[in-house]
Amino acid sequence: MTGALTRQMIADRLVGNDADLLVVTGLGGTAWDASRAGDRELTYYLWGGMGLAASMGLGLALSRPDRRVLVLTGDGEMLMGLGSLATVARAAPTNLAIVVVDNELYGETGGQMSHTAGACDLAAVARATGIADSRLVSDAAQLEDVAGALRTLGTERQGPVFAVVRVPGQLSGPPAELPPRDGTYLKHRFREALMGSAVLR
């Protein structure tokens, strides 16, 4: 597959057809995208706690080295947690991927420009913290490469995957049916799907 990227293609391709993947999303756009790709028990949508998606993905990845973990977040959310990239690089889990949907905008607050609209290069930041496999994705073929890398998580890798998917100016609105917004419910359904109903007792 080649050609131009739409932001919905990212969640559709990376989350929509990978039932085993453990997913943490950012707030707003990436939660909408992931929800539209198909609500699933093994996705934890953040509705708050901005800046924590990568850290949450790290805790999850360390707890389940036998599973593949994806953090799907936006540029604004990632910018708020830049330090967590250094922490991820240092911990170096091989089963974690962080994919940033970079529209260069704060989409939920009026479309203000983010730092990535200027000189800030998140892929370079991630590489500089020590995440060697840090990619810039600009077309559908490169997105396919990321999808392939997700399949190798935890097995054939030396460290985590970081990818910035460039979709400048592309906004995402909430889906007709919102993803669940009760964080406690999302937690319970995730844990039950992963470990069975015994964890609820």
Next chain:
Amino acid sequence: MTAPVPLPVSTPVTWPDALYDTLKEVGIDQIGHVPDAGHARLIDRCEHDPGIAVTGLTSEEEGVGLAAGAWLGGQRAALLMQSSGLGNCINAIASLAEAGQFPLLMIITMRGEWGEFNPWQVPLGRATRDVLLAIDCRVLNVHRPDEVGDTALAAARLAFDSSQRVAMLLTQRLIGTKAFR
């Protein structure tokens, strides 16, 4: 009324070992920390334990995300920080841990409350308890070495068995005041 402790503490310090033993007893799998002198021995013991994954954080708030992620995956994490680091965590504790009713065990070394040398440590040290209570955390204070193990056990049960956000405050009187010469 407990006996006054000399400043700085000059007796051998064993309470970090009691803390470590309790963390093992309650099944802690992960530790997140920003280095702190008061936690140095505990961090060292955890780093030498292959059964505990120790994650060095750039800022304490990352630890709240780390702990929530660990819980999603079926593990138990504890966060080690200094009282000044709590200030970095407030939105994370309220908007993630509290909103999702995640267990959260924070072991906090206090500054600014007992013979503090550095005035920059005083404001948040003085506010730590009130800030924690304002965001609905449970607060357990430890003043004496012989209270450390029991309090850690109670804090961990409250956090993991009752899904609470719990801060165990290791008072500066326990830790000893940092001395500069």
